[in-house]
Amino acid sequence: MSLKAFHLIFVTATTLFSLFFGLWSLNQYRNIDPSALNLTFVFLAFVMLIALPIYGYYFLKKLKDVSFL
Amino acid sequence: MEVPYTVENRPDTGLYNAKVGIWLFLASEVMLFGALFSSYILLRVGALEGHWPTELLNVPIGTVNTMVLILSSVTVVMAWASLKLNDFKKFKMYQLATVICACMFVLIKSYEYRDKLTHHDVVLADGMRVDGHLVEETDEYIILSHPVSYPAVKGIGYRPTAIKEAEHGDDHHHAEDRKIMLADIVKRTTWGPWANTYFAIYFTLTGLHALHVIAGALVIAYYWGPGSKMWKTNPEQFTNRIEVSGLFWHFVDLVWIFLFPILYLL
Amino acid sequence: MESTEAKELHDTHHDADGHGADHHHDPGFWRKYIFSTDHKIIGIQYGITSLLFMLFGFFLIATMRWSMAYPGQPMPVVGSLLHIIMGDMTSAVFDPETKELIGYAISNDLYNAFGAMHGTIMVFLAVVPLAFAAFGNYVVPLQIGAVDMAFPRLNMASYHLFLLGGLIMLASFFIPGGPAQAGWTSYSPLATSIQTDGQLYWLIAMVIIITSSLLGAVNFIATIIQLRAPGMTWMRMPFFCWAQFVTAFLLLLAFPPLEVGALLQLMDKVAGTSFYLPTGLAISTMKDISGGGSPLLYQHLFWFLGHPEVYVLILPAMGVVSEIIANNTRKPLWGYKSLVYSTLVLGFLSFIVWAHHMYLTGMGTKISTFFQTTTMIISIPSVIILTCLFISLWGGSIRFNTPMLFALAFLPMFGIGGLTGLPLGFNYSDILLHDTYYVIGHFHYVVAPGTIFGLIAGIYFWYPKMTGRYMNEFWGKVHFWGSFIFMNLTFQPMFAQGMAGMLRRMADGGVGYSIANNPDAVGGLADQFVKLNANITLAAYALGLAQIPFIINLFYSISKGKKVESDNPWHSTTLEWQTPTPPPHGNFTTPPTVTGGPYEYSVPGSSQDYIPQNQKA
Numbered sequence: 010m011s012l013k014a015f016h017l018i019f020v021t022a023t024t025l026f027s028l029f030f031g032l033w034s035l036n037q038y039r040n041i042d043p044s045a046l047n048l049t050f051v052f053l054a055f056v057m058l059i060a061l062p063i064y065g066y067y068f069l070k071k072l073k074d075v076s077f078l
Numbered sequence: 079m080e081v082p083y084t085v086e087n088r089p090d091t092g093l094y095n096a097k098v099g100i101w102l103f104l105a106s107e108v109m110l111f112g113a114l115f116s117s118y119i120l121l122r123v124g125a126l127e128g129h130w131p132t133e134l135l136n137v138p139i140g141t142v143n144t145m146v147l148i149l150s151s152v153t154v155v156m157a158w159a160s161l162k163l164n165d166f167k168k169f170k171m172y173q174l175a176t177v178i179c180a181c182m183f184v185l186i187k188s189y190e191y192r193d194k195l196t197h198h199d200v201v202l203a204d205g206m207r208v209d210g211h212l213v214e215e216t217d218e219y220i221i222l223s224h225p226v227s228y229p230a231v232k233g234i235g236y237r238p239t240a241i242k243e244a245e246h247g248d249d250h251h252h253a254e255d256r257k258i259m260l261a262d263i264v265k266r267t268t269w270g271p272w273a274n275t276y277f278a279i280y281f282t283l284t285g286l287h288a289l290h291v292i293a294g295a296l297v298i299a300y301y302w303g304p305g306s307k308m309w310k311t312n313p314e315q316f317t318n319r320i321e322v323s324g325l326f327w328h329f330v331d332l333v334w335i336f337l338f339p340i341l342y343l344l
Numbered sequence: 345m346e347s348t349e350a351k352e353l354h355d356t357h358h359d360a361d362g363h364g365a366d367h368h369h370d371p372g373f374w375r376k377y378i379f380s381t382d383h384k385i386i387g388i389q390y391g392i393t394s395l396l397f398m399l400f401g402f403f404l405i406a407t408m409r410w411s412m413a414y415p416g417q418p419m420p421v422v423g424s425l426l427h428i429i430m431g432d433m434t435s436a437v438f439d440p441e442t443k444e445l446i447g448y449a450i451s452n453d454l455y456n457a458f459g460a461m462h463g464t465i466m467v468f469l470a471v472v473p474l475a476f477a478a479f480g481n482y483v484v485p486l487q488i489g490a491v492d493m494a495f496p497r498l499n500m501a502s503y504h505l506f507l508l509g510g511l512i513m514l515a516s517f518f519i520p521g522g523p524a525q526a527g528w529t530s531y532s533p534l535a536t537s538i539q540t541d542g543q544l545y546w547l548i549a550m551v552i553i554i555t556s557s558l559l560g561a562v563n564f565i566a567t568i569i570q571l572r573a574p575g576m577t578w579m580r581m582p583f584f585c586w587a588q589f590v591t592a593f594l595l596l597l598a599f600p601p602l603e604v605g606a607l608l609q610l611m612d613k614v615a616g617t618s619f620y621l622p623t624g625l626a627i628s629t630m631k632d633i634s635g636g637g638s639p640l641l642y643q644h645l646f647w648f649l650g651h652p653e654v655y656v657l658i659l660p661a662m663g664v665v666s667e668i669i670a671n672n673t674r675k676p677l678w679g680y681k682s683l684v685y686s687t688l689v690l691g692f693l694s695f696i697v698w699a700h701h702m703y704l705t706g707m708g709t710k711i712s713t714f715f716q717t718t719t720m721i722i723s724i725p726s727v728i729i730l731t732c733l734f735i736s737l738w739g740g741s742i743r744f745n746t747p748m749l750f751a752l753a754f755l756p757m758f759g760i761g762g763l764t765g766l767p768l769g770f771n772y773s774d775i776l777l778h779d780t781y782y783v784i785g786h787f788h789y790v791v792a793p794g795t796i797f798g799l800i801a802g803i804y805f806w807y808p809k810m811t812g813r814y815m816n817e818f819w820g821k822v823h824f825w826g827s828f829i830f831m832n833l834t835f836q837p838m839f840a841q842g843m844a845g846m847l848r849r850m851a852d853g854g855v856g857y858s859i860a861n862n863p864d865a866v867g868g869l870a871d872q873f874v875k876l877n878a879n880i881t882l883a884a885y886a887l888g889l890a891q892i893p894f895i896i897n898l899f900y901s902i903s904k905g906k907k908v909e910s911d912n913p914w915h916s917t918t919l920e921w922q923t924p925t926p927p928p929h930g931n932f933t934t935p936p937t938v939t940g941g942p943y944e945y946s947v948p949g950s951s952q953d954y955i956p957q958n959q960k961a
Contacts, residue, residue, distance in 0.1 A: 010101065011097075011321065012155060012158055012321045012324045012325055012328070013155075015325055015328050016151070016155045016328065018332075019151055019328050019331065019332055019335075022332060022335055023148055023335060026335050026338075026339070029339060030141075030339070030343070033339075033343050046138060050137075050141065053141070064152070068155070071159060072159055072162070075159075075162055076092070078092045078093065079491050079492065079929055079930035080491070081491060081492055081493075081494060081495075081496065081571070082491070082570075082571065083570050083571070088570050091569060091570065093569075093570070094570075095494045095495065095566055095570050095571075096495075098494070098565070098566040098569055098570055099494065099495060099498075099562050099563070099566045102561070102562045102565050102566060102596060103558070103562050105596060105597065106558050106561075106562070106596050106597065106599070106600050107600070109596075109597050109598075109599075109600035109601060110600035110601075110603060110604060112600075112601075113600060113601035113604040113605075113645060113648070114604050117604065117608065117619070117641055117645070120638060120641050120644075121619070121636070121637065121638060121641070124636075124638050125636055126623065126636070129636060270615070270616075271611060271615045271616065271617045272615060272616030272617060272634060273634060274618075274634045274636060275617070275618055275619065275634065275635075275636035275637055278611065278615075278617035278618065278619055278634075278637075279619075281615075282607070282608065282611055282617075286607075
């Protein structure tokens with residue numbers, strides 16, 4: 010498996026992590042501590058959740074000639 | 079005598095030797111961290127009710143560190159892609175960013191370590207337990223900032239629930255520093271790995287991970303600096319080496335993606 | 345595709361010539377024998393080192409056996425020598441009447457230390473390096489037709505790490521308090537609570553040895569995947585390579601959890617953590633611990649390695665034995681594919697049987713049931729392998745040379761070892777037999793007359809390739825019969841002792857629990873079982889003496905043995921015999937292209953009774 014393939018796995022894992030992080034901070038904000046910091050976390054996670062798949066698509070396009078193996 | 083397939087791919091497997099080697103090594107690393115994660119689960123599940131501390135680590139700092147590592151993964155893969163596209167200058171730039179990210183991660187991590195290792199936990203002669211950051215230390219007394227105090231229970235070390243109760247009790251904010259005479263202290267420790275099983279596994283996991291970060295950063299820095307001469311003599315093998323170091327770096331980052339939630343958030 | 349591969353290999357051969365010219369400038373002793381990257385030299389390095397460790401491990405058990413057979417009596421000569429080295433760990437013995445010093449016996453602490461080190465050294469520093477690293481390094485690249493291992497410098501690093509770990513382990517004999525005393529398993533909290541530094545040395549040495557094994561395993565798998573000669577398909581690989589391949593995977597995936605186990609114990613020891621120390625632990629040397637740990641965690645981590653390790657010990661020996669059997673029966677191995685698939689299944693299953701070592705830890709009957717089931721399932725592939733090897737003998741015109749004698753003895757001996765393991769795999773019978781001499785007998789039947797016989801067979805078999813001379817046949821047979829008889833006299837009585845209830849790890853060999861010393865006690869050990877200790881000890885010493893012809897033969901034959909008539913003295917089919925003798929750096933004069941299976945013996949219509957793998961028309 011080449012670095013290209015592993016990077017896609019990494020981007021996928023990071024996207025899932027962002028989803029988890031967003032849910033966690035949303036829960037913190039709503040139920041435990043409604044601070045600005047937790048709201049920032051929610052926002053950050055949301056941005057990452059959108060940005061990472063877009064980056065992944067751009068990455069695939071850029072390296073379309075490199076093998077997955 | 080020369081070993082075949084060090085540079086070019088073996089036709090039937092489609093791989094060069096080092097790629098097979100690094101993936102096998104990463105398989106053993108998966109078992110290494112897998113065993114540590116399993117130990118974490120076993121210790122946490124086996125902990126007495128209310129004895130597993132949570133929310134002791136600084137989430138904003140951890141988040142920053144996570145971002146730094148994710149960014150370094152992007153730069154390391156871009157560095158490799160630049161070599162594939164024959165752009166050595168861009169490779170130099172991206173790989174420098176990777177090394178800087180790695181150094182930042184280690185610095186932030188060591189700041190966190192220092193923060194915990196200067197956090198004192200003392201048992202007083204009157205049966206109370208106080209923890210807080212060490213501000214000043216003399217032969218006669220210590221001063222702790224943001225102290226939290228709660229009744230100590232004999233035979234039981236750290237009790238996060240007791241701290242929570244104390245924090246949500248009457249004196250919620252302990253803005254003032256507290257001066258404690260050494261003569262009053264029965265037992266005094268810091269929040270190192272010896273404090274409790276949570277800190278033990280926290281320091282072991284993150285310490286081992288940090289060692290991996292340092293090792294990976296050294297390799298990447300070598301191929302950014304003196305090792306990059308190889309680009310002129312054998313560009314294909316050089317690109318392979320960057321790929322292999324990138325695979326290791328991705329693994330190290332992926333471990334952190336799992337470490338951060340289980341140690342900081344859950 | 346094959347033609348391009350052949351061309352590439354051909355090109356690299358020209359490079360080999362270029363390097364060969366370099367080698368005429370003598371690389372010097374250090375580069376040639378100590379810092380060599382040649383897989384054959386590294387294999388021999390591993391072989392010599394591990395044989396020396398094996399001798400040392402035998403010496404440890406020989407002194408322990410004296411203590412068991414004659415508890416409290418001074419050891420002649422060795423006792424005084426041990427007193428000089430180990431100091432207070434030996435106990436002085438005085439004449440009861442004259443109060444004069446008459447010699448030194450082994451103290452209980454020293455017995456524990458030697459027991460721990462015997463196990464550690466024999467498993468991690470003798471048998472595994474000999475079986476996996478020595479034979480694997482020497483034979484595997486030759487058998488698959490490669491020029492060297494995939495990562496020659498990593499190979500060298502792996503040997504040097506192994507040596508470093510071994511030396512640290514040896515150094516622990518000379519520190520105050522002596523080496524680790526908590527058994528080769530080093531269970532916590534016992535291992536953590538002993539106040540000497542021996543355990544620290546043990547842990548550091550183990551971490552280094554494990555790292556060395558990991559590097560070796562990566563190298564072997566990469567070599568077998570990447571460097572097979574053109575035409576050497578997976579099902580044309582000799583069974584020995586398959587055995588090494590699976591073994592390497594076991595090492596690769598099973599060793600890291602032990603490394604974690606060792607690291608966490610190291611943290612317990614030096615950083616004051618409580619990974620394995622439960623809350624409320626009451627040991628006088630362990631005050632002020634934070635608690636909250638789990639002793640079971642260590643056992644899980646240890647046996648997650650510990651069980652695959654058993655197959656690491658046995659699979660290479662099975663590989664060696666199948667090569668020798670095919671060669672000396674002059675017929676193909678019966679059921680080559682069954683052998684390969686059984687080995688793969690064995691490798692997989694060996695990861696899910698580990699807790700059968702832990703039936704008595706109180707982990708729960710449901711878990712026991714699971715592991716009991718998997719344990720019974722794993723005996724199926726083992727039996728398939730042994731059966732294939734037995735049937736391979738059928739109708740062959742067997743040559744009874746020394747390697748074949750050892751290989752033949754392997755089959756029933758490993759059979760005994762395996763079958764006596766079944767009662768230990770069921771948790772209801774294990775409750776009776778656990779921690780008795782029955783376990784010792786079972787394990788040693790697998791490893792001593794099993795694995796070690798297989799490996800000795802391999803030494804006799806490949807010696808002509810390494811040196812160009814045969815080992816002496818007559819003394820080889822003396823060695824075989826002496827080893828065979830005394831091996832059985834040593835380990836067979838242990839089954840009887842174990843079933844009578846004699847426990848292991850007792851420095852006095854169970855005298856303290858004998859009926860003779862406790863006439864009123866219920867369930868004491870009957871006298872005849874205690875007396876067997878002396879018989880076993882004498883048999884063990886005779887077994888040691890039986891190795892002397894082997895040691896002399898090994899060195900004498902290097903320069904004085906009978907010269908081989910050709911590069912292929914055993915008329916074998918596999919590729920390692922198609923090289924010059926001994927093979928030069930780079931191995932083959934012309935890169936081999938494989939055209940036939942690994943065991944083309946007695947092919948009907950062929951002019952000779954073997955067709956080498958690269959010579960089938």
